Amino acid sequence: MAVRRKQIRELVDSLLAKHNVKPGTVPVDKIVRAFEIEIRLDEVDEGLSGFLFRDKKTGRTVIGANKGHPRNRQRFTIAHELGHFLLHEGETIHLDEDQGAFTINRRDLKSAKGEDDGEREANLFAAELLMPAKFLDQDLQGKNVDLLDDDSLKRLANKYAVSVQALTFRLANLGYIKP
Numbered sequence: 746m747a748v749r750r751k752q753i754r755e756l757v758d759s760l761l762a763k764h765n766v767k768p769g770t771v772p773v774d775k776i777v778r779a780f781e782i783e784i785r786l787d788e789v790d791e792g793l794s795g796f797l798f799r800d801k802k803t804g805r806t807v808i809g810a811n812k813g814h815p816r817n818r819q820r821f822t823i824a825h826e827l828g829h830f831l832l833h834e835g836e837t838i839h840l841d842e843d844q845g846a847f848t849i850n851r852r853d854l855k856s857a858k859g860e861d862d863g864e865r866e867a868n869l870f871a872a873e874l875l876m877p878a879k880f881l882d883q884d885l886q887g888k889n890v891d892l893l894d895d896d897s898l899k900r901l902a903n904k905y906a907v908s909v910q911a912l913t914f915r916l917a918n919l920g921y922i923k924p
Protein backbone atom coordinates (compact mmCIF):
# COMPACT_ATOMS: atom_id res chain seq x y z
CA MET A 746 0.00 0.00 0.00
CA ALA A 747 1.36 3.37 -0.94
CA VAL A 748 0.68 6.48 1.14
CA ARG A 749 -2.60 7.99 -0.09
CA ARG A 750 -1.52 11.64 -0.11
CA LYS A 751 -4.32 13.01 -2.25
CA GLN A 752 -7.05 11.20 -0.35
CA ILE A 753 -5.65 12.36 2.99
CA ARG A 754 -5.47 15.98 1.84
CA GLU A 755 -9.08 15.81 0.60
CA LEU A 756 -10.27 14.17 3.81
CA VAL A 757 -8.60 16.87 5.92
CA ASP A 758 -9.93 19.66 3.68
CA SER A 759 -13.47 18.36 4.16
CA LEU A 760 -13.02 18.25 7.96
CA LEU A 761 -11.60 21.78 8.06
CA ALA A 762 -14.50 23.05 5.94
CA LYS A 763 -17.11 21.19 7.97
CA HIS A 764 -15.82 22.70 11.23
CA ASN A 765 -15.20 26.09 9.68
CA VAL A 766 -11.59 26.07 10.87
CA LYS A 767 -9.67 29.33 10.55
CA PRO A 768 -5.87 29.74 10.49
CA GLY A 769 -4.45 29.06 13.95
CA THR A 770 -4.90 26.28 16.49
CA VAL A 771 -7.06 23.58 14.89
CA PRO A 772 -9.72 22.32 17.36
CA VAL A 773 -8.66 18.69 17.15
CA ASP A 774 -10.65 17.56 20.22
CA LYS A 775 -13.86 18.99 18.78
CA ILE A 776 -13.23 17.34 15.41
CA VAL A 777 -12.60 13.98 17.12
CA ARG A 778 -15.69 14.24 19.32
CA ALA A 779 -17.86 14.95 16.30
CA PHE A 780 -17.20 11.29 15.38
CA GLU A 781 -18.52 10.30 18.81
CA ILE A 782 -15.06 9.26 19.86
CA GLU A 783 -14.16 9.60 23.51
CA ILE A 784 -10.81 11.26 24.34
CA ARG A 785 -8.90 10.16 27.39
CA LEU A 786 -5.67 11.46 28.88
CA ASP A 787 -4.18 8.53 30.74
CA GLU A 788 -1.20 7.96 32.97
CA VAL A 789 0.65 5.41 30.90
CA ASP A 790 4.34 4.61 30.62
CA GLU A 791 6.39 7.41 29.18
CA GLY A 792 7.20 5.62 25.94
CA LEU A 793 3.57 5.27 24.97
CA SER A 794 2.17 8.31 23.19
CA GLY A 795 -1.36 7.11 22.58
CA PHE A 796 -3.83 4.53 21.45
CA LEU A 797 -6.97 3.91 19.47
CA PHE A 798 -9.46 1.44 20.85
CA ARG A 799 -12.50 0.27 18.91
CA ASP A 800 -15.01 -1.95 20.63
CA LYS A 801 -16.64 -3.77 17.77
CA LYS A 802 -19.47 -5.10 19.94
CA THR A 803 -20.63 -1.81 21.39
CA GLY A 804 -19.33 0.49 18.67
CA ARG A 805 -17.58 2.56 21.32
CA THR A 806 -14.33 4.21 20.24
CA VAL A 807 -11.70 5.73 22.53
CA ILE A 808 -8.61 7.72 21.67
CA GLY A 809 -6.07 8.01 24.45
CA ALA A 810 -3.06 10.23 24.83
CA ASN A 811 -0.30 10.25 27.43
CA LYS A 812 -1.28 12.56 30.27
CA GLY A 813 2.37 13.32 31.02
CA HIS A 814 3.15 14.63 27.55
CA PRO A 815 3.09 18.33 26.61
CA ARG A 816 -0.20 19.52 25.12
CA ASN A 817 1.21 19.96 21.63
CA ARG A 818 2.41 16.34 21.67
CA GLN A 819 -1.00 15.16 22.87
CA ARG A 820 -2.67 17.09 20.07
CA PHE A 821 -0.44 15.40 17.48
CA THR A 822 -1.13 11.99 19.03
CA ILE A 823 -4.90 12.57 19.05
CA ALA A 824 -4.80 13.66 15.40
CA HIS A 825 -2.62 10.64 14.54
CA GLU A 826 -5.12 8.25 16.16
CA LEU A 827 -8.01 9.96 14.36
CA GLY A 828 -6.06 9.28 11.16
CA HIS A 829 -6.01 5.56 11.99
CA PHE A 830 -9.71 5.67 12.80
CA LEU A 831 -10.62 7.25 9.46
CA LEU A 832 -8.07 5.53 7.25
CA HIS A 833 -7.44 2.09 8.72
CA GLU A 834 -10.21 -0.28 9.54
CA GLY A 835 -9.85 -3.59 11.18
CA GLU A 836 -7.61 -3.24 14.19
CA THR A 837 -9.34 -3.25 17.53
CA ILE A 838 -6.50 -1.85 19.57
CA HIS A 839 -3.64 0.18 18.24
CA LEU A 840 -0.79 1.32 20.49
CA ASP A 841 1.60 4.04 19.44
CA GLU A 842 5.08 4.78 20.71
CA ASP A 843 6.59 8.19 21.18
CA GLN A 844 9.16 8.91 18.48
CA GLY A 845 10.05 12.53 19.06
CA ALA A 846 7.97 14.58 16.67
CA PHE A 847 6.11 11.55 15.44
CA THR A 848 4.22 8.59 16.59
CA ILE A 849 4.65 5.03 15.49
CA ASN A 850 2.84 1.80 16.08
CA ARG A 851 4.43 -0.15 18.91
CA ARG A 852 4.68 -3.43 17.01
CA ASP A 853 6.64 -1.74 14.22
CA LEU A 854 9.47 -0.85 16.55
CA LYS A 855 10.40 -4.49 16.61
CA SER A 856 10.58 -4.86 12.86
CA ALA A 857 13.74 -3.91 11.03
CA LYS A 858 11.60 -2.22 8.40
CA GLY A 859 10.61 0.47 10.87
CA GLU A 860 7.75 2.74 10.03
CA ASP A 861 5.11 1.20 7.80
CA ASP A 862 2.77 2.97 5.41
CA GLY A 863 -0.09 2.92 7.92
CA GLU A 864 2.01 4.94 10.35
CA ARG A 865 3.18 7.26 7.59
CA GLU A 866 -0.43 7.88 6.65
CA ALA A 867 -1.48 8.59 10.24
CA ASN A 868 1.44 10.99 10.69
CA LEU A 869 0.70 12.72 7.40
CA PHE A 870 -2.97 13.00 8.35
CA ALA A 871 -2.01 14.58 11.69
CA ALA A 872 0.38 17.03 10.03
CA GLU A 873 -2.20 17.97 7.39
CA LEU A 874 -4.90 18.45 10.01
CA LEU A 875 -2.89 20.45 12.56
CA MET A 876 -0.76 22.41 10.07
CA PRO A 877 -2.96 22.83 6.99
CA ALA A 878 -0.92 23.63 3.90
CA LYS A 879 -3.31 26.38 2.78
CA PHE A 880 -2.87 28.22 6.09
CA LEU A 881 0.91 27.86 6.09
CA ASP A 882 0.95 29.14 2.50
CA GLN A 883 -0.83 32.28 3.71
CA ASP A 884 1.57 32.66 6.64
CA LEU A 885 4.71 32.25 4.59
CA GLN A 886 3.60 33.65 1.23
CA GLY A 887 6.14 31.61 -0.67
CA LYS A 888 9.08 32.70 1.44
CA ASN A 889 11.49 30.03 2.59
CA VAL A 890 11.97 29.50 6.29
CA ASP A 891 15.34 29.98 7.88
CA LEU A 892 15.89 27.00 10.16
CA LEU A 893 18.16 29.09 12.33
CA ASP A 894 15.47 31.67 12.99
CA ASP A 895 14.20 30.12 16.21
CA ASP A 896 11.82 32.97 17.00
CA SER A 897 9.75 32.78 13.84
CA LEU A 898 9.63 28.97 14.01
CA LYS A 899 8.47 29.16 17.63
CA ARG A 900 5.89 31.81 16.82
CA LEU A 901 4.46 29.70 14.01
CA ALA A 902 4.52 26.53 16.17
CA ASN A 903 2.66 28.39 18.93
CA LYS A 904 0.09 29.68 16.46
CA TYR A 905 -0.82 26.10 15.50
CA ALA A 906 -0.11 24.58 18.95
CA VAL A 907 2.37 22.07 17.54
CA SER A 908 5.97 21.32 18.47
CA VAL A 909 8.77 23.13 16.66
CA GLN A 910 10.02 19.71 15.61
CA ALA A 911 6.70 18.71 14.02
CA LEU A 912 6.46 22.11 12.31
CA THR A 913 9.99 21.79 10.95
CA PHE A 914 9.20 18.39 9.37
CA ARG A 915 6.01 19.80 7.94
CA LEU A 916 7.72 22.82 6.40
CA ALA A 917 10.44 20.61 4.93
CA ASN A 918 7.74 18.37 3.40
CA LEU A 919 5.98 21.37 1.90
CA GLY A 920 9.25 22.62 0.43
CA TYR A 921 9.62 25.66 2.65
CA ILE A 922 12.97 24.61 4.02
CA LYS A 923 15.78 24.26 1.57
CA PRO A 924 18.93 22.40 2.49
Ligand SMILES: [Zn+2]
Binds near residue numbers: 825829839848850
Ligand atom coordinates in the same frame (compact mmCIF):
# COMPACT_ATOMS: atom_id res chain seq x y z
ZN1 LIG B 1 -0.02 4.86 14.72
